[in-house]
Amino acid sequence: MMSTHDHELQHFSHEHPLIYVDKETLKGCCSACGVALLSSPSYKCGKDHCNFFLHQQCAELPQFSGPNFIHGNYYNLVLLAKPPHDNCKCIKCGSLCKNFTYKCSRQLFRDRILYVHSLCAFPLEISVKHISHKHSLTAMCREASLICDGCGREQKGTFFCCQKCSFYIYQDCCLLPDIVEINHHHDHLVSLTYFLADTYFRHKYCLICKDEISLSFGAYICGFCNLGTHIYCATSTLKEGEIVQSSIRLPKTLDTFPSLIMCGLLGNKDDGEIKDVKSKIEKYHNDHSSWIVHHQENDTQMVCNACIQPVIISPPPSHYSCPQPHCDFILHQFCANLPPVIKNYFLSKPLNLFSESNDFCSSFFCFICNKECNGFGYKSTGAILSIDVECAAAPIIINHESHSQHLLALSRSPRTEHFCCDILMQGPCVYACRLCNYYIHVHCAFLPKTVKHKFDEHPLDLIYNPSIQIPRKQKEEAEEEKEYYHMCEFCEEDIEPKLWFYYCGKCDQSFHVKCIPSTGELSKVKFGRSLALPRQVHDHPVTLTRMLTIGSQKCGYCNRMIRGFIDHMSFHCSMCDFWIHFECTKRNSSQDGLCTNHK
Known part of the structure; x- marks a missing residue:
């Protein structure tokens, strides 16, 4: 009937191989029994856009079985992928057969064959x-x-x-959509919650029908306005294709590109289908006009100028780089095709893509995560607020491992304690569970599940609940030496145990989130760009440098010390080991303060 190899299955009922799914919630119904899959162990078709699913139990149903006692007699049964005609009725329950159907081996009368539902023939307990x-x-x-x-x-x-x-x-x-758009009733998208509390609503009346919303049942909620609508009112206005987004499970190991966050911005667009990409790239980088498309491996660590994420070469994606000597302008093929205009949940106006900010060194502070960035961004016409590419693609609703019992919806940030880091306000928005008063910053929700640090040879795991995630033996040892596994190996300062941190279980080493270069305060800044200073300040170009892993240096302009081993920026001339504060450089640079991509 079928052949299996690891987690792949070839089932007689489907032409494509099926992939085993164990820890993923599937919003679809089993093609065998018609019951929703949800979190039950299942198989799904490995081909994109093929909505064929099977419960693991249904996939293991026998294709031939007998003798079976059905309707007062014993029969041999043959499993059919679908009933032979529309009027087949189950001999046990009397309802029409729609999916997997067993055909009895003998006729009840001359012209009538017996059929029985797969679940009537072999009752299964499907638990989710x-x-x-x-x-x-x-x-x-x-x-x-x-x-x-x-x-x-x-x-x-x-x-x-x-x-x-x-x-x-x-x-x-x-199987309801996590997020819907209720056009003509509310400006923001609304997200599904099954748990309501008094704190959710400014008033408890449906935005569509105006009737009261009962706190005993679920509803669709706007996290920004604290307004809601009945489930049936929100879904009755939907047309096919109007579902905006499903919840995204976080954290994930974002070690491939495009990341799931970026995919949220562009949907499932195929990276290979890019039109007029050369003209787009020249618009972003008009200093040089020739480009090289790469598909092969490269040993050099490269960072994309748009998203400030590494260009991962496994599996090898194509990317574009400037072939001019000492120019490190690089774009993922994905980023070269970013949409020029998007509609964002945070701001009501359309947002336009820009490749360079008008501020010093083309840097800006993202309105959402409050981090400095010198990559591409989005902003509305005439506005001063900008959003970096990653935050522009922030999903509206997530299911985060740190609070997996409830969905977290994008909401206004309350001035209260957060459960991820010790920063009270890190942008105007958070992911919130209002039922539990649980809040995490948008940026903290994006933190990868595993990272690397040069102080440890092993991958570091994100810890948000030490009492559960750190093995019992290590916790007992830590009771005798309480500060041991809550001390950062990099800065040697204590780590507050109720806040998130990164941890190596093999070496029993911990690190602040801020002390990891890929997650620290300046993780959205591309370093290595050069700037020409006036000759009275310095003769050579200076390079934008991160001080997180460098010791203190003396500024060659003001003679004060540039503090080392903290996450801030300075400029450095490698030709004569000249250092200068970022602020001193800004005061003495030309009016535009343009950093070039020359190394």
Whole structure:
């Protein structure tokens, strides 16, 4: 019937290989039984845009079986991928057969063949975890008519239930889109929540029908305005294709490009389908006109000028670089095709792409994460607020591992304690669970699951709950020496245990998030760009340099010390070892203060 190799399966019912999925929530229904997949172990088609899914249990149903006692007799059964005609009815439950169907080997009468649903022939217990309830839910494979605890309405069909709590949720309410747009009713997108509290609403009336929203059921909520709408009101206005976005699971190891965050901006656009890319690149970098397209490996560490992320060469993506000597202008092929105008959740006006800021060294502070950046960004016409490329693509709703029991929605930042870092305000927006008063910064939500640091040979894991994530033996040893695994190996300062940090389990070493170069305060700045100073200050060009891993130096202009081993910028001349403060350089540079891409 099938052949398996590792986590790949070739099933008789489908032409393409199927891939095993264990720890991923799938918003679709099983092609065998019609029951929602959700978090149950399943198989999905390995081909893009092919919506074929099977529960693992359904994939293991026997293709030939017998004898089986059905309808007072014993029959041999043959599994069909679909019923032979539209009027096939199950001999056990009487309803129409739609998906996998067993055909009985003998006829009841001369012209009638018996058919039976796969779940009627072999009852299965399909158990799932769903965001709507704290306990596991079991599929009720027979149709029922009940009040749904998700939307609050009476529904007829397949339900998932928790017998402990008498909780019932309609299958369609388990598959609702995480985010929808309610045109003509509200300017912002609204996100789905199954848990409501008084703190959610300025007033508890639906934006569409104006009736009261019950706190006992779910709703779609605007995290910025604290307004909501009934589930059925929001979804009844949807047309096919109007679903905006599903929740994204974080953190992930963002070690390939384009990252999942960037994919959120451009959807699933194929990097190979790029038109007029040469003219676009020349618009971004008009100093030089010739370009090289790379598909091969390169030993040099390269950073994209648009997103300030490394150009990863495994697997080898194509990227564009300037062939002129000592010019390090590089673009991912993906970034060369960034949309010129986007609509952003934070700001009501359309945002336009820019490749260089008008500020000193082309740097700007991102309105969302409050980090300095000298890459590409977006801003509206005439506005002073800018958003870097990564934050412009921030998903509106996420399921973060640090608070996996509830979804986190993009909301206004409250002036209260956050659970990720000790910065009270890091931009105007946060990801929030209002039910639990749990808040994390947008930038902290993007932190990768694993990073590297030169002080440790192993990958470092992101720790947001030491009591769960750090092995018991190491915690017991730490009780005797309390500061040991909460001391940063880089700066040798204590790490607040309730805040996130990076940790190596093999070496028992910890690091502040801010002390990791790829996640620190200046992780969105591309260094190595050069600047020409007036001759009375210095004769040679100076290079933008990061002080995080460099000791203190003396400024050659003001004779004060430039502090080392902290994350800030300075300029350095490698020809004569001349150092100068960033502020001193800014005061003495030309009016435009343009940093070039020359090394």
